[in-house]
Amino acid sequence: MDSSSIPNQPIRRKKLYEEVASRLESMMLSGALNPGDTLPPERELMDTFEVGRSSIREALFSLQKMGLVVIRNGERAYVTRPSADALVGELSGSVRHLLSTPEGVRDFQQARTMHEISLVRYAAKNATDTDVATLQKALQANKDALGNDADFTRTDVEFHLALAKIPNNPIFLALHTAMARWLEEQRATSLRSAGAEHAAFEAHSRIFEAIAAHDADAAEAAMQDHLREVESHYWAAKRA
Known part of the structure; x- marks a missing residue:
């Protein structure tokens, strides 16, 4: 292939929270995390993924919008099954x-x-x-x-x-x-x-x-x- 035919667009690097969300989603798809499972505390997730608290919170918020986790004040997030309502x-x-x-x-x-x-x-x-x-x-x-x-x-x-x-x-x-x-x-x-x-x-x-x-x-x-x-x-x- 001639390199001149490749679109001259830079590869977009994922933000840290997107990478964390992607890895957690992969664990859900593989069965390592199942509906009803409680996620580790924020501090443990920070240590596991070697990122800051804001990245963990943004990742969980992103997964919540996708209908994959439930977040409640004062409680640890837990995995849930996505619903058609969440999708729409x-x-x-x-x-x-x-x-x-x-x-x-x-x-x-x-x-x-x-x-x-x-x-x-x-x-x-x-x-x-x-x-x-x-x-x-x-x-x-x-x-x-x-x-x-x-x-x-x-x-x-x-x-x-x-x-x-x-x-x-x-x-x-x-x-x-x-x-x-x-x-x-x-x-x-x-x-x-x-x-x-x-x-x-x-x-x-x-x-x-x-x-x-x-x-x-x-x-x-x-x-x-x-x-x-x-x-x-x-x-x-x-x-x-």
Whole structure:
């Protein structure tokens, strides 16, 4: 290989805390450290890795953000199993910046539509009698909340959450919960439009009926129409 074809970029040296975090993570992956294991005291970690206290603390904080350790005041850190919630939570800071622009909101609306459609198709094909009964209960609660803005918003979220629970997949559930949190401003804004609550309930009813009939195409169409209407209410309210 001709050396002139190699990008002229310096190799980035790891900071001390990154090296400490990397080594501790390797021990977790190899099984030398397992969920529930307590890490050695700070002083012992300092001696082991030959670094200062600040490097140890930054390394542990980094591992905590990754969902690999738990740190509590007055207690030694201990190893934990990373969760889907921790994985999605890491994105929240970046998401807030993306949602600060109309283009970012539209990107997330599209992402939500694709996510919800995949969930509703799965539900239509795989929902058990228990799943359908749970969804019907959530729909009834949504109906009972008509006219009460706070209760309707809460039951709106719970209806979609009942859908997200049907695959019994913690990653889908974590993504759905995060998406609902990220787009809560959209939900609140769109529901302020005249007639939006009744339109949302009617859409939920059509979605439920399609799932109960195990008709994936009808379920997808109902969800597509529902989210398109939510977006329309949202942008009309923003313009107003």
